[in-house]
Amino acid sequence: MSVNPIISLRGVTKVYGEGPTAFQALKGVDLDIQQGDFVAVMGPSGSGKSTTMNILGCLDVPTGGTYLFKGHHVETLDRDQRALLRRRYLGFVFQGFNLLSRTTALENVELPLLYRGEDKKLRYDMGMAALDKVGLKDWWDHTPAELSGGQQQRVAIARAIVTQPDVLVADEPTGNLDSQRSIEIMELLTDLNRNSGITVLMVTHEPDMAAYARTIVHFRDGLVESIEEGVKA
């Protein structure tokens, strides 16, 4: 393992709610992730996988502990600073695709570039390149309603990688897809990891999918239970 992990969690806790209804979802997570790794996160439902991913993705802040992302102490950053980190370094893929409805594939993919303030020509070129990478170049003017689940998830991946992020965070990206579609998505993620050097963090319940990863992190009751090397390592 290299000495400078891109992501480093130390004693991270997360408490939801306050008072008697407060619930401690994370109880002190320590985790290092190296640049270029492909990590699968597994564990029973409610063990804190999504909570951890949201913190790693700078979507949420830990209640306690420290989170070092590319040298930034994320727990000290405000909303806007975290938004700018996401904009520059992170891409997201969700279980539910989360595309904008009534919006073409290309416009969905271009959206992060718009917030980056890129001009029209560059947005188009980069958007089409990203769609090409996920094999949907010919579907650029279709809205989500006109695409299959697998295609929608590939558009979501194109949107996540269009800004050439350092880290791709994917919470159960194949959770809503059949096994054939799932395999296609996993092959795509593997390709992005191998050939574009993107660090991939992925939550999954399925060992078949976890098998694509180089590192597998097991969660239980808000703690990291074990870390093992994947078959592809």
Place this chain on the structure above:
Amino acid sequence: MLGTTVILAFRAINRHKLRSFLTTLGIIIGVAAVVTMVTLGNGATAAVREQISSLGANVLQLRPGQGFGRGGGGPRPPDFKPADLTAIENQLTGVRAVAPVVQSSGTAIYEGNNWSTTVYGTTSAYSEVQQWKVQDGRLFLPDEEEAGKSVCIIGNTVRTNLFQGAEPVGKRMRIKGVSCQVVGVLATRGQGGFGDQDDVVVMPIKFVQRRFTGDRDISQIMVAVDDAYDSATVQSSLEELMRERRKIKAGDQDNFNVFDTKQISDTLTGTTTILTQIVGAVAAISLLVGGIGIMNIMLVSVTERTREIGIRLAIGAVAREVLMQFLVEAIVLSCLGGLIGLFLALIASVAIAPLMQVPFLFDVKVNAIAFLFSAAIGVVFGYFPARRAAALNPIDALRHE
């Protein structure tokens, strides 16, 4: 950043046409209602002013008797004498013109057409007092007045009913059994507050006195007040003069009355102004309701679009940008609604004004205020739901169903 949010706002409006339409509808109706009401109200006020000025601007009407609804039995108070007229002309200051009037009703006949009308016996000063203009032909010549010749000037109603298409000037018609020559036609004056002002035949007072009333009495004297003088002052000196001339002792009631047209003018103008204000207020409430409608739909749309907001925040939009997008959307929609509202108001006012017989008066100020108000509603009512949207945690927003 502004460019980005403007693009995003327009995309959102374009993708949700029905929602956008419903949002603007409230403003459209509100603005259209306010502007139409106020425009028509202003037209009505102007129409009333116009009719009042058709009575003659600032004219004192001197009549025998104690005025409307006062004085009961007893002998009828005497009419005025030619000497009264001369006294007013010579002794009263602040007078622009004085015209005596004798009225008589009768039938006019021309080539088998009959028309029942009112004959005014007066002098050329009448046209100055009442600001009446002759549209065809001419006023009386001094020698016609002096000799009381049988000439007349007719109103347009008489012209239409008696002469039907024919040219009346120079023709002879009969009035109350006497032949007279038409020398002029009055310019149309329209429906005044006192009946059809075009249904008249005007003749030299001396002729009317000699042939119809049989004496030299004057039933009414019209005194036009010089603009430089206060009509109330002129009125009291006129009353003073008449009390003296009619030998009314101190403490006795006047047996004549002076009626100031400026009073009705002020009263009627005041009334229509109040009416315009009331109608405007009602319409303003509808504009406000329209604004609340915008806020409602914005609130609903924020709830409906919470997941979308979550997506935007997740991929790196700063809260400010989401706020801006919603604000721009709200402003664009309410300005658009405002413009459509102004346009509809224009159409409605132009269409309704003639039906109400009021002039169409385009009031830049009313239009500008209504437009700015609708834009302000967009900012205010767009801002609060937008702030709520932008304050959401991306995770909570994404989890929203």
